[in-house]
Amino acid sequence: MVTQVFGEMLFYPNSECLEEFPSPEALKYCIILSTKPPKEYLQLLEGKTYRDKDLFEEDSWGKELPDTKLELPVDYKSDSELSDQIQDEEDIIGSGRKSFQLGAPQYKRLIAIHAKKSDIVMLGFSIRFTQRNLLRVYPKGTRFNSSNYNPLIGWMHGAQMVAFNMQGYGRALWLMQGMFRSNGDCGFVKKPDILMQSNRLFDPKIKLPVKKTLKVRVYMGDRWRLDFNPTHFDAYSPPDFYTRRCCRIALFPERKLALLRIEVHEYDMSEKDDFGGQTCLPVWELKEGIRAVPLFNRKGEKFRSVKLLLQFKFV
Numbered sequence: 001m002v003t004q005v006f007g008e009m010l011f012y013p014n015s016e017c018l019e020e021f022p023s024p025e026a027l028k029y030c031i032i033l034s035t036k037p038p039k040e041y042l043q044l045l046e047g048k049t050y051r052d053k054d055l056f057e058e059d060s061w062g063k064e065l066p067d068t069k070l071e072l073p074v075d076y077k078s079d080s081e082l083s084d085q086i087q088d089e090e091d092i093i094g095s096g097r098k099s100f101q102l103g104a105p106q107y108k109r110l111i112a113i114h115a116k117k118s119d120i121v122m123l124g125f126s127i128r129f130t131q132r133n134l135l136r137v138y139p140k141g142t143r144f145n146s147s148n149y150n151p152l153i154g155w156m157h158g159a160q161m162v163a164f165n166m167q168g169y170g171r172a173l174w175l176m177q178g179m180f181r182s183n184g185d186c187g188f189v190k191k192p193d194i195l196m197q198s199n200r201l202f203d204p205k206i207k208l209p210v211k212k213t214l215k216v217r218v219y220m221g222d223r224w225r226l227d228f229n230p231t232h233f234d235a236y237s238p239p240d241f242y243t244r245r246c247c248r249i250a251l252f253p254e255r256k257l258a259l260l261r262i263e264v265h266e267y268d269m270s271e272k273d274d275f276g277g278q279t280c281l282p283v284w285e286l287k288e289g290i291r292a293v294p295l296f297n298r299k300g301e302k303f304r305s306v307k308l309l310l311q312f313k314f315v
Contacts, residue, residue: 130158138163148172178280258283
């Protein structure tokens, strides 16, 4: 039906990996299909059942956001693996590209933009694609509780627009807020140069050697009494604060896309520890020395007075 109705107006690539996506001018008056490949095709190609499991779910106040290497979708493939897959597809599909008797593999070839089952759209040519085109990724519609994925995945693959659910709050949003505190908090962050190199494509899965280590020392937190009343955390005792540090690093040279997140909690022996505050800082803009760092609440709103006294050192 698709080929019969749209005919020559239907655009679809001749191969799986496009070196360059056509310009809007070249695609004028064309029809482009953007959807998921049929399950029958995926099962035929891979010989297994694909899962709808969401790899990006988070518990805002419990487990940590999963590591970026673990968050790649189950069907993500490197360029070399994609080349092998393309050859397998050619063997399956044969020469019936324009046939009106289209099965699942042939229908898949008509889909110009594949929508994967995970939140982030992982195109085989994503980094090359984003060097000349804008790419937007967004949370799945099934996130009815307004949760979010780890935004570093989209940024590592060159996506310029990594959308969020803004109705709630949590660690994913804190990472976004920390990222855009850089560059003077103007709302724009330049993409790392390594993602713009045409002669050598960056592989997000490669393990790079450690170039520098950030050491953080927490001296004290102060001015809590100015933002919280004496019984805000405990009715019968002063608060017992402690910090937890987490450095979210995309494996780029020169610390690009590395974020330092610090949470402050109030220890409670009999119940769940209370949340005190948090901050997220772009590592590539940190200066060595002792710094007074402001804290933010769960929603990302800055406390009027509370600050942490920290020391940063690169070794």
